[in-house]
Amino acid sequence: xxxxxxxxxxxxxxxxxxxxxxxxxxxxxxxxxxxxxxxxxxxxxxxxxxxxxxxxxxxxxxxxxxxxxxxxxxxxxxxxxxxxxxxxxxxxxxxxxxxxxxxxxxxxxxxxxxxxxxxxxxxxxxxxxxxxxxxxxxxxxxxxxxxxxxxxxxxxxxxxxxxxxxxxxxxxxxxxxxxxxxxxxxxxxxxxxxxxxxxxxxxxxxxxxxxxxxxxxxxxxxxxxxxxxxxxx
Amino acid sequence: xxxxxxxxxxxxxxxxxxxxxxxxxxxxxxxxxxxxxxxxxxxxxxxxxxxxxxxxxxxxxxxxxxxxxxxxxxxxxxxxxxxxxxxxxxxxxxxxxxxxxxxxxxxxxxxxxxxxxxxxxxxxxxxxxxxxxxxxxxxxxxxxxxxxxxxxxxxxxxxxxxxxxxxxxxxxxxxxxxxxxxxxxxxxxxxxxxxxxxxxxxxxxxxxxxxxxxxxxxxxxxxxxxxxxxxxxxxxxxxxxxxxxxxxxxxxxxxxxxxxxxxxxxxxxxxxxxxxxxxxxxxxxxxxxxxxxxxxxxxxxxxxxxxxxxxxxxxxxxxxxxxxxxxxxxxxxxxxxxxxxxxxxxxxxxxxxxxxxxxxxxxxxxxxxxxxxxxxxxxxxxxxxxxxxxxxxxxxxxxxxxxxxxxxxxxxxxxxxxxxxxxxxxxxxxxxxxxxxxxxxxxxxxxxxxxxxxxxxxxxxxxxxxxxxxxxxxxxxxxxxxxxxxxxxxxxxxxxxxxxxxxxxx
Numbered sequence: 001x002x003x004x005x006x007x008x009x010x011x012x013x014x015x016x017x018x019x020x021x022x023x024x025x026x027x028x029x030x031x032x033x034x035x036x037x038x039x040x041x042x043x044x045x046x047x048x049x050x051x052x053x054x055x056x057x058x059x060x061x062x063x064x065x066x067x068x069x070x071x072x073x074x075x076x077x078x079x080x081x082x083x084x085x086x087x088x089x090x091x092x093x094x095x096x097x098x099x100x101x102x103x104x105x106x107x108x109x110x111x112x113x114x115x116x117x118x119x120x121x122x123x124x125x126x127x128x129x130x131x132x133x134x135x136x137x138x139x140x141x142x143x144x145x146x147x148x149x150x151x152x153x154x155x156x157x158x159x160x161x162x163x164x165x166x167x168x169x170x171x172x173x174x175x176x177x178x179x180x181x182x183x184x185x186x187x188x189x190x191x192x193x194x195x196x197x198x199x200x201x202x203x204x205x206x207x208x209x210x211x212x213x214x215x216x217x218x219x220x221x222x223x224x225x226x227x228x229x230x231x232x233x
Numbered sequence: 234x235x236x237x238x239x240x241x242x243x244x245x246x247x248x249x250x251x252x253x254x255x256x257x258x259x260x261x262x263x264x265x266x267x268x269x270x271x272x273x274x275x276x277x278x279x280x281x282x283x284x285x286x287x288x289x290x291x292x293x294x295x296x297x298x299x300x301x302x303x304x305x306x307x308x309x310x311x312x313x314x315x316x317x318x319x320x321x322x323x324x325x326x327x328x329x330x331x332x333x334x335x336x337x338x339x340x341x342x343x344x345x346x347x348x349x350x351x352x353x354x355x356x357x358x359x360x361x362x363x364x365x366x367x368x369x370x371x372x373x374x375x376x377x378x379x380x381x382x383x384x385x386x387x388x389x390x391x392x393x394x395x396x397x398x399x400x401x402x403x404x405x406x407x408x409x410x411x412x413x414x415x416x417x418x419x420x421x422x423x424x425x426x427x428x429x430x431x432x433x434x435x436x437x438x439x440x441x442x443x444x445x446x447x448x449x450x451x452x453x454x455x456x457x458x459x460x461x462x463x464x465x466x467x468x469x470x471x472x473x474x475x476x477x478x479x480x481x482x483x484x485x486x487x488x489x490x491x492x493x494x495x496x497x498x499x500x501x502x503x504x505x506x507x508x509x510x511x512x513x514x515x516x517x518x519x520x521x522x523x524x525x526x527x528x529x530x531x532x533x534x535x536x537x538x539x540x541x542x543x544x545x546x547x548x549x550x551x552x553x554x555x556x557x558x559x560x561x562x563x564x565x566x567x568x569x570x571x572x573x574x575x576x577x578x579x580x581x582x583x584x585x586x587x588x589x590x591x592x593x594x595x596x597x598x599x600x601x602x603x604x605x606x607x608x609x610x611x612x613x614x615x616x617x618x619x620x621x622x623x624x625x626x627x628x629x630x631x632x633x634x635x636x637x638x639x640x641x642x643x644x645x646x647x648x649x650x651x652x653x654x655x656x657x658x659x660x661x662x663x664x665x666x667x668x669x670x671x672x673x674x675x676x677x678x679x680x681x682x683x684x685x686x687x688x689x690x691x692x693x694x695x696x697x698x699x700x701x702x703x704x705x706x707x708x709x710x711x712x713x714x715x716x717x718x719x720x721x722x723x724x725x726x727x728x729x730x731x732x733x734x735x736x737x738x739x
Contacts, residue, residue, distance in 0.1 A: 051640075052644070068641070070640070074635060076641075087645075087656075
């Protein structure tokens with residue numbers, strides 16, 4: 001399979017702080033790639049550059065159309081769940097309203113929130129809002145789906161539901177790239193993990209290998225911090 | 234011996250105090266309006282506390298005869314009656330007309346000057362417009378709250394002309410010269426002054442009515458009023474008044490016969506008995522000021538008409554403010570640096586200068602370039618001013634919509650304009666609703682300012698009502714009630730919508 005996402009030698013500086021210092025990344029259809037790293041390692045910035053929201057100083061990004069699910073969802077607060085999903089198909093792609101609604105309802109149902117179609121974003125729980133946000137991103141059929149900290153607002157049961165949903169999406173031929181702090185989730189559901197430290201990729205590979213036998217100091221520090229956090233909880 | 238010396242000393246002190254007190258009697262405070270200008274009361278431009286004019290000299294004459302120094306107090310012409318009632322001054326004079334309502338609510342002196350209500354027209358219309366009956370369908374200007382205004386209201390009913398009320402006597406004539414109105418009816422003293430200031434105007438010498446100027450005091454102060462009457466009569470007898478009027482070029486042949494009637498030396502039977510009542514103005518039936526209740530019936534329709542003007546003016550002005558304010562806000566959020574700077578300048582200028590000044594500039598200042606009808610000028614003035622405030626509300630509301638939603642929209646493929654129309658603006662509107670409602674209620678009340686450019690709206694009509702019946706109580710309550718009826722439902726509606734659209738964290 002050919003790569004649907006290629007990132008080469010990405011550099012990005014904000015003010016006088018170098019965020020990305022030459023990042024390389026590939027992802028293929030059917031893959032679920034997890035970007036891990038301490039806060040400030042540049043994970044979210046990479047997603048934003050791939051999505052076209054931030055312009056890099058130098059480097060190359062080759063990607064198909066991307067959809068993105070933000071950590072805080074950023075649903076359109078004045079529209080109910082199904083209208084959030086249909087807005088882009090109707091106004092950007094010119095899909096007829098009835099057809100867009102049928103498809104949107106199908107997506108919401110696939111993700112387990114079909115019964116919440118008429119609810120306003122402020123009436124949704126964190127997990128529901130996230131799944132509506134995924135449906136909204138998928139409604140325009142992007143081959144590449146970017147997810148920023150998708151497990152942040154989920155309880156353990158919901159994490160498994162999300163994992164199943166991500167597997168289904170990958171199985172349908174999409175490429176998924178997500179950032180995550182949650183090494184258990186990454187172990188169970190990612191097909192590959194990429195560890196970032198200080199603006200560079202320091203380690204990558206199959207999740208169980210990388211996370212159970214970390215080679216790089218940054219990976220070990222990351223895992224220790226996660227352990228400490230889980231220990232407290 | 235010691236005690237006697239002490240007593241003597243005390244006696245001396247008391248005596249000194251009494252003499253000293255007698256030497257500096259309380260000044261006679263007299264109220265007038267220097268905005269009326271010469272020849273009545275004119276302020277020295279370099280020292281507005283120094284005034285001159287025939288009314289000033291009469292006030293000083295009265296003070297001198299009473300053995301008191303005189304002290305001028307500036308009172309707006311329209312407020313002289315109310316101020317006299319409140320006791321803000323001892324005597325008031327400033328071309329104050331002798332009308333029944335005034336005589337009923339205040340103590341009024343004998344008339345000291347007789348004037349003619351005369352009609353001034355453009356020279357070209359000299360033959361066309363000779364009487365009020367010739368002015369059907371035309372606009373005729375005068376000073377609000379005067380006999381001339383009542384005369385025009387009567388002519389409105391009888392001859393179908395439109396009476397236009399001004400707050401001062403300068404702009405009726407300049408608006409006549411530039412064609413905004415077709416005639417002015419006012420005292421001949423004012424007409425003569427205006428003819429010197431404006432070229433191309435002529436005044437028909439025939440009097441439309443006769444009126445008199447009087448001195449007013451608080452209603453309970455009849456003792457002072459009687460002293461004033463005595464002093465005025467003496468000044469008529471010994472030629473002092475004539476000298477004053479001649480000095481200010483307002484002496485004419487009407488005055489000796491007025492003096493004769495006031496002094497009771499006139500040969501005309503019956504006239505001395507009607508001293509103090511106005512001349513030939515008005516129909517006999519309207520000479521008696523109506524009671525408050527019947528006055529209410531009389532004025533209620535005009536109050537409602539005025540309320541309708543207030544409401545429609547506010548709605549149109551708000552619509553303009555909302556439309557223009559939205560464009561300014563979008564320009565300031567999305568525009569390039571140059572348009573942003575220009576729009577910011579507009580907002581700062583409109584917010585930083587009084588709306589009253591803006592109304593004057595639009596109506597009078599621009600009249601040489603474009604002669605806007607008063608209602609349109611009022612609508613523009615209020616609308617342009619409020620647009621600045623609205624734009625600030627919309628700008629901050631637009632910026633309050635989370636950036637993340639705009640990022641989401643961009644990734645989904647929306648253009649900037651689509652994101653604004655479908656996502657940002659609808660949410661901003663919900664945030665802006667409460668402050669917008671506030672502004673509309675404020676605009677409803679600020680619309681009372683447009684009376685300075687001759688639009689008779691609710692507050693102005695109330696003022697006319699109050700002047701005519703000599704009390705603010707009932708007209709004031711009526712006016713307040715009408716404003717509340719207009720603004721309360723709006724506040725209620727806005728609260729309902731707000732609850733329905735409440736945003737998280739808002």
